[in-house]
Structures are given as structure tokens and as C-alpha cells.
Amino acid sequence: MxxxxxxxxxxxxxxxxxxxxxxxxxxxxxxxxxxxxxxxxxxxxxxxxxxxxxxxxxxxxxxxxxxxxxxxxxxxxxxxxxxxxxxxxxxxxxxxxxxxxxxxxxxxxxxxxxxxxxxxxxxNAVLGIRNGAVVDIGGGTTGVAILRDGEVIANIDEPTGGTHLSLVIAGAFGIPFEEAEKRKVKPRLQRELLPVVRPTLEKVATIVRDAVRDHDVDHITMVGGTAAFFGAADIVADVTGRRTTLAPHPMxxxxxxxxxxxxxxxx
Ligand SMILES: Nc1ncnc2c1ncn2[C@@H]1O[C@H](COP(=O)(O)OP(=O)(O)OP(=O)(O)O)[C@@H](O)[C@H]1O
Ligand SMILES: [Mg+2]
The missing domain is CATH 3.30.420.40 (ATPase, nucleotide binding domain)
Structure with a gap:
């Protein structure tokens, strides 16, 4: 990657x-x-x-x-x-x-x-996961796929993604969406933006928790641009109670x- x-x-x-x-x-x-x-x-x-x-x-x-x-x-x-x-x-x-x-x-x-x-x-052609969950946090949606022996056995996609984070940042600071989008992707600003977007990331994590609940999932791998946000993997780990890692270059x-x-x- x-x-x-x-x-x-x-x-x-x-x-x-x-x-x-x-x-x-x-x-x-x-x-x-x-x-x-x-x-x-x-x-x-x-x-x-x-x-x-x-x-x-x-x-x-x-x-x-x-x-x-x-x-x-x-x-x-x-x-x-x-x-x-x-x-x-x-x-x-x-x-x-x-x-x-x-x-x-x-x-x-x-x-x-x-x-x-x-x-x-x-x-998963890149990740090669046999058993576990792949979470794709993109711009508009959060997708969760459950893998068993390398096959996708369940798949959901729910609205909430990076666009929602940007909207929250725009609202909190009274700035245009485009400006919020620019601030959001700057790694050095993400630590201080985390409290503002935490509820939205928790909503994402709740989508993941509900998707994995009925499955035998030990490990979650996160991909998609929004997965890269500082602290996102920790929030998903906390809310789901499953080991969660971020794929390199998730986007x-x-x-x-x-x-x-x-x-x-x-x-
Ligand atoms: N370093 C970063 N930190 C946080 N967010 C990022 C970063 N880089 C990109 N993003 C956000 O990730 C999102 C885009 O990710 P991605 O390309 O995976 O989504 P997408 O495939 O376009 O959307 P979807 O999968 O929902 O259709 C945008 O909201 C963008 O602002
Ligand atoms: Mg995508």
C-alpha cells in the first residue's frame, strides 16, 4: 500500500x-x-x-x-x-x-x-482476511462485511461517514463545509477536533457494533478515508469490544x- x-x-x-x-x-x-x-x-x-x-x-x-x-x-x-x-x-x-x-x-x-x-x-483482495470483519468508513456511509473462511457472509452499509464529520466541524466553528473538510484531513488538527466529532464517530462505531453483534468476530480491520481520523480505531474498539486495527493507507x-x-x- x-x-x-x-x-x-x-x-x-x-x-x-x-x-x-x-x-x-x-x-x-x-x-x-x-x-x-x-x-x-x-x-x-x-x-x-x-x-x-x-x-x-x-x-x-x-x-x-x-x-x-x-x-x-x-x-x-x-x-x-x-x-x-x-x-x-x-x-x-x-x-x-x-x-x-x-x-x-x-x-x-x-x-x-x-x-x-x-x-x-x-x-479484501488486498487485506486477505479469512475470518473477521472489514469496516469501510467512507465519505457517505459506513460498510461492514463479515468474513468467514474468506467469504463475505453478511454485509451492511449505513449512512454516516466523513461528510457527517465535516458537517459537524462546519457547524461547531461556523465555517463553510469546504473549509471544514480541509481542516479535518490535517493530521495535526485532528487531536483537537476529536471532541467535536467524537459523537459522530461513536455513531459509526454503533453501526459496527450492531453489525458484528451476532457474529463470531475477534478482529476488525478498518479501511476508507475516514478510518484514518485520529482515534477512530480506538473508538470502534471501545464501543464494539473487539480488537480493531487500521489498514495502512486505508483510502x-x-x-x-x-x-x-x-x-x-x-x-
Ligand atoms: N486523513 C484523513 N483523515 C480523516 N478523514 C479523511 C482523511 N482522508 C480522507 N478523509 C475523508 O474520507 C472520506 C473519503 O473516503 P473514501 O474515499 O474512502 O470514501 P468514498 O469511497 O468516497 O465514500 P463512500 O465509500 O461512502 O461512498 C472523505 O470524507 C474525506 O474527507
Ligand atoms: Mg468507498
Missing amino acids: KAAAKALKSPQPIPADLPIKLGVDLGTAFTVLVVTDEAGTPLAAAHTFADVVRDGVVWDFAGAQQVVRNLRLQLEEATGRELTRGAVTIPPGVNAADHRAHRYVIEGAGIDCTAVIDETTAA LVTPVGVASWAENLTR
């Missing part, structure tokens, strides 16, 4: 003869494109903040297409490779129509969609994982 963070910062040209895979993660807050090699090592990534998906549903179809197209062109430029085939994520539990919407978004952006994978299954786990379902792009 360190490679993914580096790839996101400065995507490099990729040799023309190297088979590569493209993954697209359409999120509430961020849309992320990741290029990996055949083994799943991230080589290049691009992301942007875009309000095109709400609660897992594409509500701005044209906007979403444009965002994915721009990211594709940006990555093609940086890597020198054509990115015309790939796999896309969907939130767990979306219906068939919304499922198709995600596929059509990337196809409208010039990417032939060869697989549609739910977000947790995608994340990139799902986008890197979905690429593993894509078909190879060769020149």
Missing part, C-alpha cells in the same frame, strides 16, 4: 510491454482510479473529490462520467498507456439498476467494464483491490 500512496503522488510512465490492470472506485467523496501490474502492485493512481454518488447511488450521471473520463485521460497522459478496460466497485447491497449505473458510468468514460465488484470484496485499499478483477491491458 506504500506503493499505492507513492503512485498517487506522482504517477510514472509504465513500460509499453507490461500487462496492467485498471480499477475504478466510485465513492461518495472521492473517485479513484488505480493502475496495477498483474500481481496487484500499484503503479499509478489518480483521484478527485466529486459529489456524483450519494449513499451508493449515482445521482449525477453526466458528472460522474466526466470525472472518470478526466481521471482516465490524466492517468493515460502520466503513464503513456491506454486505459480502456477495467473493473468498477459498487457498494454492498445495491440493486440491479444502480449496479448497472456504475457500469454505464465507466463505459461512458471510455472504459470497457469487465467486472463489477462490491467494495468489501475488492478491499487506497478498495481502489487497489478492485483492479485485481480487471482484465489485463496489453499494448
Whole structure:
């Protein structure tokens, strides 16, 4: 995942003869494109903040297409490779129509969609958890997947995520949402923001507690951008009573994982 963070910062040209895979993660807050090699090592990534998906549903179809197209062109430029085939994520539990919407978004952006994978299954391609729970705290929602022998046996997705934290910060300090969003992601400010957002993180932790309650879960792994907030893993551990750890580079786990379902792009 360190490679993914580096790839996101400065995507490099990729040799023309190297088979590569493209993954697209359409999120509430961020849309992320990741290029990996055949083994799943991230080589290049691009992301942007875009309000095109709400609660897992594409509500701005044209906007979403444009965002994915721009990211594709940006990555093609940086890597020198054509990115015309790939796999896309969907939130767990979306219906068939919304499922198709995600596929059509990337196809409208010039990417032939060869697989549609739910977000947790995608994340677990990187995490490789056999038994336990994966919690994805994104921008709009908190998803929880229970894994037994490597299979997802239960999956929930409930509203409450990073956007709610930003709204609370905006309200508490009387600042615009965008300003709150900027302050929130600065690690050095998070310690002092924690008391303000603690009730919202506790609400997230309650969603997790209810989701794991009836399952034999010893260990929770957290992914998604909001999982990185200072103290979030401790709050989830306290409320659920289960050992909880944060995956490295939590925002990139799902986008890197979905690429593993894509078909190879060769020149
Ligand atoms: N370092 C950080 N600390 C806290 N929050 C962060 C950090 N980095 C990103 N975020 C927040 O994480 C959220 C985005 O995470 P992510 O990309 O996992 O969500 P998403 O996939 O767009 O949303 P969803 O999964 O709900 O559809 C945003 O609310 C963003 O402000
Ligand atoms: Mg997400």
C-alpha cells in the first residue's frame, strides 16, 4: 500500500510491454482510479473529490462520467498507456439498476467494464482476511462485511461517514463545509477536533457494533478515508469490544483491490 500512496503522488510512465490492470472506485467523496501490474502492485493512481454518488447511488450521471473520463485521460497522459478496460466497485447491497449505473458510468468514460465488484470484496483482495470483519468508513456511509473462511457472509452499509464529520466541524466553528473538510484531513488538527466529532464517530462505531453483534468476530480491520481520523480505531474498539486495527493507507485499499478483477491491458 506504500506503493499505492507513492503512485498517487506522482504517477510514472509504465513500460509499453507490461500487462496492467485498471480499477475504478466510485465513492461518495472521492473517485479513484488505480493502475496495477498483474500481481496487484500499484503503479499509478489518480483521484478527485466529486459529489456524483450519494449513499451508493449515482445521482449525477453526466458528472460522474466526466470525472472518470478526466481521471482516465490524466492517468493515460502520466503513464503513456491506454486505459480502456477495467473493473468498477459498487457498494454492498445495491440493486440491479444502480449496479448497472456504475457500469454505464465507466463505459461512458471510455472504459470497457469487465467486472463489477462490491467494495468489501475488492478491499479484501488486498487485506486477505479469512475470518473477521472489514469496516469501510467512507465519505457517505459506513460498510461492514463479515468474513468467514474468506467469504463475505453478511454485509451492511449505513449512512454516516466523513461528510457527517465535516458537517459537524462546519457547524461547531461556523465555517463553510469546504473549509471544514480541509481542516479535518490535517493530521495535526485532528487531536483537537476529536471532541467535536467524537459523537459522530461513536455513531459509526454503533453501526459496527450492531453489525458484528451476532457474529463470531475477534478482529476488525478498518479501511476508507475516514478510518484514518485520529482515534477512530480506538473508538470502534471501545464501543464494539473487539480488537480493531487500521489498514495502512486505508483510502487506497478498495481502489487497489478492485483492479485485481480487471482484465489485463496489453499494448
Ligand atoms: N486523513 C484523513 N483523515 C480523516 N478523514 C479523511 C482523511 N482522508 C480522507 N478523509 C475523508 O474520507 C472520506 C473519503 O473516503 P473514501 O474515499 O474512502 O470514501 P468514498 O469511497 O468516497 O465514500 P463512500 O465509500 O461512502 O461512498 C472523505 O470524507 C474525506 O474527507
Ligand atoms: Mg468507498
